[in-house]
Amino acid sequence: MLEQWADLARAALDDAGIDPREVDGICTSGLRESASFVPSTVAEYLGIPVNFAEFVDLGGATATGMVWRAAAAIELGAASVVLCVTPSMPAPPPPEDAVRAPASRYGASSDRWGSPQAEFDIPYGNVAQNAGYAMIAQRYAHQYGYDPRALAKIAVDQRTNAGAHPDAIFHGQPITIEDVLASPMIADPLHLLEIVMPASGGAAVVVASAEVARRGRNRPVWVSGFGEHLAFKTPTYAEDLLRTPIGPASRRAFEMAEAAPADVDMVSIYDCYTITVLMTLEDAGFCAPGEGARFVNEHDLTFRGDFPCNTHGGQLSFGQAGLAGGMSHVCDGARQIMRRAGEAQVRDCDTAFVSGNGGIMSEQVALVLRGD
Amino acid sequence: MPDRPLPQPTPTSQPFWDGLRQGRVLLQFSPSSGQWVFYPRNRAPGTLAGDLEWREVSGEGTVYTFTIARRPTAPAWAEDVPQLIAVVELDEGPRLTTELVDVAPEAIHIGMRVRPVFQDEGPVTMLRFAPA
Numbered sequence: 001m002l003e004q005w006a007d008l009a010r011a012a013l014d015d016a017g018i019d020p021r022e023v024d025g026i027c028t029s030g031l032r033e034s035a036s037f038v039p040s041t042v043a044e045y046l047g048i049p050v051n052f053a054e055f056v057d058l059g060g061a062t063a064t065g066m067v068w069r070a071a072a073a074i075e076l077g078a079a080s081v082v083l084c085v086t087p088s089m090p091a092p093p094p095p096e097d098a099v100r101a102p103a104s105r106y107g108a109s110s111d112r113w114g115s116p117q118a119e120f121d122i123p124y125g126n127v128a129q130n131a132g133y134a135m136i137a138q139r140y141a142h143q144y145g146y147d148p149r150a151l152a153k154i155a156v157d158q159r160t161n162a163g164a165h166p167d168a169i170f171h172g173q174p175i176t177i178e179d180v181l182a183s184p185m186i187a188d189p190l191h192l193l194e195i196v197m198p199a200s201g202g203a204a205v206v207v208a209s210a211e212v213a214r215r216g217r218n219r220p221v222w223v224s225g226f227g228e229h230l231a232f233k234t235p236t237y238a239e240d241l242l243r244t245p246i247g248p249a250s251r252r253a254f255e256m257a258e259a260a261p262a263d264v265d266m267v268s269i270y271d272c273y274t275i276t277v278l279m280t281l282e283d284a285g286f287c288a289p290g291e292g293a294r295f296v297n298e299h300d301l302t303f304r305g306d307f308p309c310n311t312h313g314g315q316l317s318f319g320q321a322g323l324a325g326g327m328s329h330v331c332d333g334a335r336q337i338m339r340r341a342g343e344a345q346v347r348d349c350d351t352a353f354v355s356g357n358g359g360i361m362s363e364q365v366a367l368v369l370r371g372d
Numbered sequence: 373m374p375d376r377p378l379p380q381p382t383p384t385s386q387p388f389w390d391g392l393r394q395g396r397v398l399l400q401f402s403p404s405s406g407q408w409v410f411y412p413r414n415r416a417p418g419t420l421a422g423d424l425e426w427r428e429v430s431g432e433g434t435v436y437t438f439t440i441a442r443r444p445t446a447p448a449w450a451e452d453v454p455q456l457i458a459v460v461e462l463d464e465g466p467r468l469t470t471e472l473v474d475v476a477p478e479a480i481h482i483g484m485r486v487r488p489v490f491q492d493e494g495p496v497t498m499l500r501f502a503p504a
Contacts, residue, residue: 105448119382120411122377125446131455135437
């Protein structure tokens, strides 16, 4: 993964028009090669000394978490050019006899002795992600009712968007609401086509000071607001399963940006499952609690529509390359503001809302991105 | 049940598992804040009070949410589908992860009253729930 870190860093810097020798900060996610001392391992490999080094561990919110940490560090004067990189391509595979980190057998669930999940959740089969998200969706249905066609439409509109992004894993493979509802039920009420597609890949962004950004090659994208909130790991222990952390995170982000949901030209919402998009629309303030299905039915979520959402296809259709899946939403919002979204370009896109989501809606980050 | 992972108690949680072995549900209670606590901790969540004490409760509660996992959630449950995974809210307030037993999948609903079922598995006793 170190090789990929270096490749992604160079690609992002070239794209931005910034010399690698200007980098003075890094945000990194985990490495296969090193369980600890990750930032120094990266800095040494890159041959780039830094004044700001963050190891961010927020699951699917890692990427958005990196972006605001980098922006805050720059704002404080701790750094001026920060590389935020999420490599997620374990290639080449290690030799059979190499020392391997014991990967968890249970997805995002911690299975080490003494972990509450290992003792009170995993033994009952509540492991990985599908069951957790399914139980949130069931509770949502109990509270507000459930429109499976609206949930399916989220996946369908995003698949349309993937048709406009040549890098999307499901590019050129449109689907219908009937296709989604006819796909196998994995964990009630989640169908296969409402569940994210794992992929291989990686992503990187460069967060820089205003001075550096203004001389870069692209239209600057300002981190105008951010918010982060987390209170639990396993949703069983959430105070209220239907009030997701993106609520307080978004309120903080919009307040900081002196903006409101109505000011947003496009959204890129972390979409590990369709229910995540629905509940984020509600809790971030784009519609009222319980109104998500109606909102989805009344709006066209494609890049051509009145509420462009996940114009890269979302992870459901673009693919989820590990933690880079979260970064794909940052790139989606930034590309729109930079006017580089190609066929999927939203006209006059100056404000984007981007969300990150880790665990089972347990750790969430909101960003408000803006162009001049 | 191929290699289903079993709970491994810690010194903090041991009384809970000992209780289940005897067919009793023990929960922690913090007198200073009046809150019931699950899972077992050494200090009360929120206040970090050190006054947690074990109290026996009925173990009855309601289904807060559930799913029917039609594909195994991990290879260890490959022979156990559909898995009836649920979150039960005990009458005292705390919620816990569990599995429902002695119930048809289509009969499960949120708000359903349930009672504890104690199932010995090797060295531990699992706490599952059935319709009350």
